[in-house]
Amino acid sequence: MRSHSITRSTAETDIEVSVQLDGTGRYDNQTxxxxxxxxxxxxxxxxxxxxxVRAKGDLHVDDHHTVEDTGIALGQALAGALGDKRGIVRYGSCLLPMDDALVRCALDLSARPYLIWNVDMPTAKIGTFDTELVREFFTALATHGGITLHIDLLHGINSHHIAEATFKSVARALRQAVETDPRKSDAIPSTKGAL
Structure with a gap:
């Protein structure tokens, strides 16, 4: 079972994240x-x-610390569940439409964190949620998960649709990348022999 749990406590947040890579998409998230x-x-x-995800943060200040620290903990949990990455496909991509929004994601579970973010949200808020926090989350996820992550908005006029298409596109790309490669299930997916 490829799973991992992380507990992260700071003066600003207390976060618990558990992941099971070979799951069915079950979720129980309370931030x-x-x-x-x-x-x-x-x-x-x-x-x-x-x-x-269980998160308790300084929401009386704003949502920033909770969102960013959840990204940190989730990245660490994913990296822990992947271990030495033996047998994984490693790469994933997705072109995902959601109504007006069209988002492209390509990622590499390379242990070389990097985020390319070409997403402009048309509004500063979705309800009470600051749209700039979407980028903060993915920055933290990529950095602490060791993910090279490219996200491009190709079209979109509704911030909710853009944000949701972004999360779904990354999800679909992750789904591909963490899968076990049946042709090389015992090998590290790199000519270097390590990731």
Whole structure:
């Protein structure tokens, strides 16, 4: 079973994240930030990675620390579940439409964190959620998960649709990348012999 749990406690947040890579997309996410919970649910459902998040943050300040620290913990949990990455496909991509939004994601579970973010949200808020936090989440996820992550918005006029298409596109790409390659299930997917 490729699974891992992380507990992260700071003066700003207390986060517990558990992932099961070979899951069915079950989720139980409670961060205190409703829209963010909805996005995490999409990430789990469309990646087929079982995901549980419990977060208590300084929401009286704003949502920033909770969202960013959840990204950190989730990245660490994914990296822990992947271990030495033996047998994984490693790469994944997805071109995902959601109504007006069209988002492209390509990623590499390379242990070389890098985020290319070409997504402009047309509004500063989705309800009470700051749209700039979508980028903060993916920056933290890529950095602490060791993921090279490219996300491009090709079209979109509705911030909710853009954000949701972004999470779903990353989820579908992750689903591909974490799969076991049946032709090379015993090999590290790199000519270097390590990732």
């Amino acid at each position: 205190g930030v409703g829209f963010f919970d909805h996005m995490l649910d999409q990430l789990a459902r469309h990646s087929l990675i079982d995901l549980s």
